[in-house]
Amino acid sequence: MKEGPDISQIGALIGDPARANMLTALMGGQALTASELAGAAGVTLQTASTHLSRLEAGGLIAQRKQGRHRYFALADDEVGLLLENIMGFAANRGLMRTRPGPKDPALRKARVCYNHLAGDFGVRMLDRLVADGDVALDGEEAALTPAGEARIAAIGIDLAALKTQRRPLCRTCLDWSERRSHLSGALGEALLARFIADGWAKREKDSRAIRFTAEGERRFLALFPE
Amino acid sequence: MKEGPDISQIGALIGDPARANMLTALMGGQALTASELAGAAGVTLQTASTHLSRLEAGGLIAQRKQGRHRYFALADDEVGLLLENIMGFAANRGLMRTRPGPKDPALRKARVCYNHLAGDFGVRMLDRLVADGDVALDGEEAALTPAGEARIAAIGIDLAALKTQRRPLCRTCLDWSERRSHLSGALGEALLARFIADGWAKREKDSRAIRFTAEGERRFLALFPE
DNA sequence: TTCATACTTCGATGATAGTCGAAGCATTCG
DNA sequence: CGAATGCTTCGACTATCATCGAAGTATGAA
Numbered sequence: 001m002k003e004g005p006d007i008s009q010i011g012a013l014i015g016d017p018a019r020a021n022m023l024t025a026l027m028g029g030q031a032l033t034a035s036e037l038a039g040a041a042g043v044t045l046q047t048a049s050t051h052l053s054r055l056e057a058g059g060l061i062a063q064r065k066q067g068r069h070r071y072f073a074l075a076d077d078e079v080g081l082l083l084e085n086i087m088g089f090a091a092n093r094g095l096m097r098t099r100p101g102p103k104d105p106a107l108r109k110a111r112v113c114y115n116h117l118a119g120d121f122g123v124r125m126l127d128r129l130v131a132d133g134d135v136a137l138d139g140e141e142a143a144l145t146p147a148g149e150a151r152i153a154a155i156g157i158d159l160a161a162l163k164t165q166r167r168p169l170c171r172t173c174l175d176w177s178e179r180r181s182h183l184s185g186a187l188g189e190a191l192l193a194r195f196i197a198d199g200w201a202k203r204e205k206d207s208r209a210i211r212f213t214a215e216g217e218r219r220f221l222a223l224f225p226e
Numbered sequence: 227m228k229e230g231p232d233i234s235q236i237g238a239l240i241g242d243p244a245r246a247n248m249l250t251a252l253m254g255g256q257a258l259t260a261s262e263l264a265g266a267a268g269v270t271l272q273t274a275s276t277h278l279s280r281l282e283a284g285g286l287i288a289q290r291k292q293g294r295h296r297y298f299a300l301a302d303d304e305v306g307l308l309l310e311n312i313m314g315f316a317a318n319r320g321l322m323r324t325r326p327g328p329k330d331p332a333l334r335k336a337r338v339c340y341n342h343l344a345g346d347f348g349v350r351m352l353d354r355l356v357a358d359g360d361v362a363l364d365g366e367e368a369a370l371t372p373a374g375e376a377r378i379a380a381i382g383i384d385l386a387a388l389k390t391q392r393r394p395l396c397r398t399c400l401d402w403s404e405r406r407s408h409l410s411g412a413l414g415e416a417l418l419a420r421f422i423a424d425g426w427a428k429r430e431k432d433s434r435a436i437r438f439t440a441e442g443e444r445r446f447l448a449l450f451p452e
Numbered sequence: 453t454t455c456a457t458a459c460t461t462c463g464a465t466g467a468t469a470g471t472c473g474a475a476g477c478a479t480t481c482g
Numbered sequence: 483c484g485a486a487t488g489c490t491t492c493g494a495c496t497a498t499c500a501t502c503g504a505a506g507t508a509t510g511a512a
Contacts, residue, residue: 005316007309008246014237016500024230034459047501049460059319069509070459082315083233089308090231093285097232107230176231208230242470260489273471275490295479296489454512461506468499476491482484 013058014086018043019051023060023074023083024097028208029115031064031071080114081173081184088176108177110201111208116173116188117195121212121220123178125191128224135170135183142170144187152187155223157194162186195220239284240312244269245277249286249300249309257290257297336427336436342414343421343436347446351417352409354450361396361409368396370413378413381449383420388412421446 014020018041025032025040032040038048052072055061062075074080090096110121117125129135134148144152144159153159162169171185183191192210195201200216203209212220240246244267251258251266258266264274278298281287288301300306336347343351355361360374370378375385388395397411409417418436421427426442438446 005313006246006321007240007250007312007316008243009321010312010316011237011240011242011246013241014233015235015239015241016237017234018500020232020234020237024233027230043500044502045459046461046503050500053460078315078318082311085308085311086233086236087231089304090233090236092304095232095235097230244470269470270472271489272473272491276470279490295487456509456511458509459507462504464501464503466499466501469496470498471494471496473494474492477489479486479488481486 009058010082013055013060014083016051017041018047019055021097022048022051022055023079024087026061026072026074027080027083027112027114028203029112030203031073033069033071037072074114077114077167077171077184081171084113084118084173084176088174091176106204106209106211107207110210110212112192112203112210113173113175113182113184113208115192116182116184117192117210118173118175118182119177119210121210122182123175123180124226125220125224126172126181126183128226129183137172142172142183142185144170152191155191155194156198157187157190162190235284236308239281239286240309242277243267244273245281248274248277248281248298249305250313252287252298252300253306253309253313257299259295259297263298336438342408342410343418344408345436347436347438348408350452351450354452355409368409368411370396378417381417381420382424383413383416388416 014023021041022037025037034048034052035045037052038045041048041051043051052061052063056063056072059075060079061072064071064073074083108119110117110119112118113122116122126135129148129151130137132147132151134145134151136143136145149159165186168185169187170183171188172181173184173188174180175182182188195216196203198216199213200219201210201212204211240249247267248263251263260274260278261271263278264271267274267277269277278287278289282289282298285301286305287298290297290299300309334345336343336345342348352361355374355377356363358373358377360371360377362369362371370385379385385395391412394411395413396409397414408414421442424442425439426445427436427438
């Protein structure tokens with residue numbers, strides 16, 4: 001019965017621990033160099049190079065040359081969604097790379113999911129938007145209502161600019177720690193960028209965790225109360 | 227560094243072509259035996275057994291003992307959801323298992339599905355039987371009506387003998403090329419055996435294709451007109 | 453030009469695991 | 483009780499590939 005999509009190639013790419021570590025590192029959203037990814041995966045530079053070639057050939061990552069550096073990043077949003085989905089499945093079965101450590105609570109509270117906000121804060125934000133009638137869910141798709149457009153604009157996001165992009169404005173992404181959906185898509189990315197630009201939060205180094213300042217957390221919670 | 231769920235184990239399980247084929251076969255929703263899965267994956271029974279053990283240890287499938295058979299099925303809805311997600315991603319990138327070749331049209335027209343007739347001819351036969359009120363469908367189950375019993379007996383099949391078997395007489399099987407159901411079970415097997423015994427058709431070697439003779443095809447189509 | 457940095461490719465090695473033949477259990481049927 | 487069927491385990495072979503040392507390529511700086 002040779003019909004239907006071939007999932008084994010994708011699985012094989014993700015199936016190697018070194019490559020899985022690289023992909024997980026890239027879920028942080030930042031483009032990383034081959035050296036950094038080698039460090040994240042715990043292999044030498046040569047080994048990392050071959051892995052990166054395979055990941056690129058498989059369409060999971062893309063590289064951007066810049067001088068003598070080569071920056072690697074996830075190919076597109078789809079890859080981020082796929083990885084987060086698999087992570088949710090793995091977490092659900094207790095397949096963690098390490099036992100919950102000191103960073104784990106911070107990760108569950110707020111972290112970056114490729115380019116948007118995930119964790120408790122991410123889920124809470126989408127919940128609030130849906131409860132207030134600002135976002136209408138339709139299966140896996142989502143759409144901004146007129147009321148929602150006004151609210152987003154009030155936060156200081158240029159919706160018109162976002163709409164010119166080809167990628168979907170609103171999308172839902174299954175959160176591996178909360179097991180519920182949070183907001184992704186162009187809007188999800190813009191919102192996280194807004195929070196960081198306003199100094200409400202900032203990314204932690206070498207981690208997916210996002211640390212909110214005391215003031216930033218107060219404002220965020222006021223904007224999206226439980 | 228090492229934080230978050232470990233996606234590599236899941237990837238490794240899905241990454242092997244044989245296992246991916248088995249999982250894809252199980253996506254139909256029916257529980258399948260080890261033999262059927264071996265056929266679907268294109269490996270021997272021993273090899274399939276090893277793969278099934280690993281899939282079960284990884285929590286992707288579950289088995290249900292039933293007499294001397296062991297039926298395997300996806301562990302739960304989560305697995306199905308995950309696979310569907312990955313399939314969507316793979317299909318989006320043009321990663322299909324289809325191998326267009328000279329045998330493909332023949333396979334779509336008529337082929338053996340474990341032990342019964344599948345493909346266009348198989349679907350057509352069940353469609354006719356249902357339309358004529360000879361087979362009553364009830365979800366995935368199926369049953370012969372009195373009128374159907376007479377029709378089958380007229381074809382020259384000993385229904386009494388079939389009924390002594392413990393396996394279900396009628397069953398439906400999802401056809402991958404037609405995306406609709408065809409008849410399996412003891413009756414499905416007996417019908418195919420009848421066609422072959424009567425010289426209407428014969429199996430091709432090293433292939434699932436079934437080749438109808440000109441006369442056999444004429445008779446088959448007369449028996450089950452469109 | 454010369455050196456340094458960043459990365460890739462080559463080559464060899466070692467380990468994993470996918471594969472199947474053969475034998476071994478377990479269950480059911482006659 | 484055999485005999486047959488369905489499946490598992492064992493053992494051995496093989497191929498793949500992950501890995502890293504060493505050498506090669508490319509870009510930028512001095």
